Amino acid sequence: MGHTSGTPSPRRRSERSRRATLDAVFTLTVQRGYAAVTIEAIAAAAGVGKPTIYRWWPSKGALALEAINDKVGGVLDFPDTGDIAADLTSQLTALVALLNSDFGTVYRGVIAEAQGDPDLSAALRDTVIAPRSRACQDRLAKAVTDGQLRGDVPVRAMVELLYAPLYYRFLLHTDPLSTRQVADQVEWALTGLRPVS
Amino acid sequence: MGHTSGTPSPRRRSERSRRATLDAVFTLTVQRGYAAVTIEAIAAAAGVGKPTIYRWWPSKGALALEAINDKVGGVLDFPDTGDIAADLTSQLTALVALLNSDFGTVYRGVIAEAQGDPDLSAALRDTVIAPRSRACQDRLAKAVTDGQLRGDVPVRAMVELLYAPLYYRFLLHTDPLSTRQVADQVEWALTGLRPVS
Known part of the structure; x- marks a missing residue:
């Protein structure tokens, strides 16, 4: 034994x-x-x-950041079914479900604390935001290669058009996004705003 | 006297x-x-x-919120020159300049505090976010009528595609937007992401 x-x-x-x-x-x-x-x-x-x-842990913020990273696990990994709109919709739906759960309460606290704590802010960027942004950029770059997305918009800007509205609603509380609205949100970001000639 | x-x-x-x-x-x-x-x-x-x-004032947050509203004054009012891309670029450039100034330090503190204070969060939404979103929606609706923007994307979603990336960079610190980048940002949001057929 x-x-x-x-x-x-x-x-x-x-x-x-x-x-x-x-x-x-x-x-x-x-x-x-x-x-x-x-x-x-x-x-x-x-x-x-x-x-x-x-x-x-150097601070409560660092501890809470590790708790949320731990909680996410593989839930936000990017699928690749070959259909970029479908894949983005599933991934963003998973994120919105997380934000609207207890996870969101803790994540919100960490983001708030990071506003006045540069070390925590850097850790938030390096362990949460940047790695997922890179994973999304890789998936989007493949979709560009596959001809599903235009090649003249940087994939980083695409990431922001897709994800930033979720955070905007989450942090500025104008009206939190529901998982049922994600498909429309993805469609609007992908369709673009100019009249199609 | x-x-x-x-x-x-x-x-x-x-x-x-x-x-x-x-x-x-x-x-x-x-x-x-x-x-x-x-x-x-x-x-x-x-x-x-x-x-x-x-x-x-009921709280430090409420006081700081009034201080920032007071500071903004008419700086963020929407121009209407008839060219939606130019008007959005000037208005978003003014906002980015504010976010990158001392104003941004105070605004960031209020947004952080609002994450744990529902009254402040509602006041932030009602006095800062919602009125400016409505003003932008009005300007965008006119651009739809003028044939400068497509009519099948809700103007509220357009507002989020345009403004949310600024807040995403501001609050999650991946890389604060500079005023020189605003025109590209507006162009990406307006151009859309699908290949033009």
Whole structure:
């Protein structure tokens, strides 16, 4: 039996504490709102010491950022069925469903905190926004090669036309997008605005 | 002379205090960052009492929101030269210049605070986002009538395709837009993404 029973190995105990801490920040944020959650409360809920938390994460924002990255997993990976409109619609639908769930509450808190914390802002960009933007740009570039999208608009600008409206609604609360509206949103971005001659 | 000299009228004194308070929240936020600014510091810098501030504004967020609305004035009003691409480019250039100035620092703080404050979020939507979106929709609807834009995409969706990328870059810091990039941004939104047949 050795390490698998009796006293757990330090590594296993450590992974269990990490998991418990990520779960605690997520649950507490959903229950109380991001601003009201303290490191003390997270430590108590996770059953770990405050020094342990500060050894692993520089700030509450960094901890919450890891919790959301952990939660996303592969849910937002890009499909490639060969039909760009269908693939974008499924991926954006998955994102909107996330934003409208408890995940959105935590993500919103991290984005808010990042506005006044340059380190967190850089981490948000480097671990959440930039990697997914690159994955989307790769899928769009393939669609350009396949003749499904025009080649004279940079794929990065295409990413922004597709994704920015979701964030605009999410952060400025004019009217959060529902998953049922995603197909129209994708269609409008893809169709463009000029009269077709 | 009467009221114009000697002891100022309460109304005049009151307007002077309001002005000083709005200036103080703006200046202090630029100097210290939004989160570090307290109502005490605002009161001291403006030379008014804390009770006066709380009588006029429910929260620091509400005060900062009034300060930014006050600062915008008519800068973001929509021009109408008859050329929709040119008009959008001038209006979006004015917005990007504001976002990249001290104004952006204060605006960013208000948007961050709104993420956890439903009253402030509603006020942000009702006094900043919604009125400008409606003004833009009116200008776009005229361009549809003039045959400069297609009629089968809702003007509200057009507004989001045009403005959301600016906010996406502003709030998620992937790379803030410069005023020199606005014309391209407008062109990409207007041109659309499908191959022209």
